[in-house]
Amino acid sequence: MARSLILEAPRTLAFVDTPDAPLGPDEVRIATLFSGISAGTELTQYRGTSPFMGKRWDEVLRLFVPGEASWPYPVANLGYEEVGEVVELGSAVVDLAIGQRIYGTWNHRTHHVAAAEWARERLLPDAADPRIGIFSHIGAVALNGVHDARIRIGDTVAVFGLGVPGQIVAQAARASGATVIGVDPDPARRAVADRLGAHRTLDGPAAEAIKDMTGGRGADVCIEVSGAPPALADAIRAVAYSSRVVAMGFFQGEVPGLRLGEEFHHNRVELVCSQISGTAPEAMHRWSKPRLWRTAIELQHRGVLDLLPLITHDAAFADAPVLFDRLDRGEAGLLQAMLRF
Template structure:
């Protein structure tokens, strides 16, 4: 018996290889994967060969060892069912639906402590969005949106849309999002944005409207380096810019010679692998994950998963995300 595993082998090249069927050790369980979601931002960087290959794959996840150089197995949004348990594991684990931060593979073994039981009300497809919602929760924790504030979000991919949905549940003064794709702007307004507008100079002008001028808080989540310039330009005096994008090896050039210096704009990075040191007294990764589960149950985010592709056609899935951003927001691997 063999299992299937996706590997990135070179820029824009993926391979679905056969590997020995995993057998659980005494303290492990075996999970048969039913669904796994592509992280369309990070994985597209890996797919294009634009991820720094000297960085660890993800030091926060035990399932990710080594660095980001080719070849590598990657992914962190797998859902499946426990179909075998080791001799020292409670047999109650058998048959449980679980989430795991595991690469795209048809079966894997894990310590039960590394698994998240999927709530009964959450479908397998929805459960693959847990890392997306956890990232959005992190952005809100780091951005500190306040009552009555005017907020802007650049980028309405999966993470941008999930962030919009959470912000829409906050008592903001106005929430305006920006994206180049019309279909994503439509989804954004459906998830609660007051308006979603096309990228460009007019978008910056729209976001600067108001008294006082400019956004109080702006998120840059597009993954496009040029959008950071627009996000800063759209932010008003003493405003905050939270950069959730990972640009990989793409250079970022900023025009900071205008009002940026005098406007005392704060630009900070946000990333889900860690929690803001200022919050660690009360917040832990497990508490944040619990909040993400709660919001995943409340929100209808399954429309973000616009396409389902069998793992055997993995190359087509990544090409779809690259070539058809107006059609493909999120892609789900089926097994």
């Protein structure tokens, strides 16, 4: 029997049991080891604030339009940061083994049945700590944002928002040869960024301090990773003339506080969105989402990215509702929350 976590209504979680499906010849059964909880997209589902919860996303027009919500309740596909191990093989599967670890997206559930071909492409390195697998997708989101930033070696990059994706962006920007300034009002998050490689951290608003640190020029690139309107406004003020601001945050509703007739207009600021549904346009013939996922794993395994310290809270799967509530309340010191199975 497999058990899944579903969202019945805003802030209302429940567990559902389903019989184990028999395996096809070319399938494997994966027992989940760990599942990360996203404090971004997943909490917008949990709170009911995502535009998908109240509008219909027209795939052809790529517009939100009136109509039945694209993500109606109950939400059965909650969770996208999983890692598990193979516990059963289909009769035709000869090149995978019981006990091999797999990363991927299969929601908060105890077991997952996958095609063997899918599993082969998502094998963790044999000696890797399996927990690195929960960062495959959020790591890909962060790497995609760094690609969209077009960082040049020697650039000064300011990262606004030092939650989990912002911490990964900061590490990846430094690995790209940038001098990294992290900006966040939370001193605990700034301390984590200091420890994990940011060259300097600041409380916000930080535009004037960043201008002062760069001889009046401003940051070569600003990357907003919080979804907080004041952070985006500060990033626009802090970036150099005719330079790029990458907006990665998932803003909810209207965005107040953007004074577009001031620095944005007079400094010819380029504002671009980075979102994992597509990769950086100039590199999409080389960089696919599977490559981003794999790279997020490999960079951790090689020690280029150090993400395990971002796991600050974990809980047994049975206690998932309590952990979601702690995330929702913004508990101090909470970065990556993880469920154990």
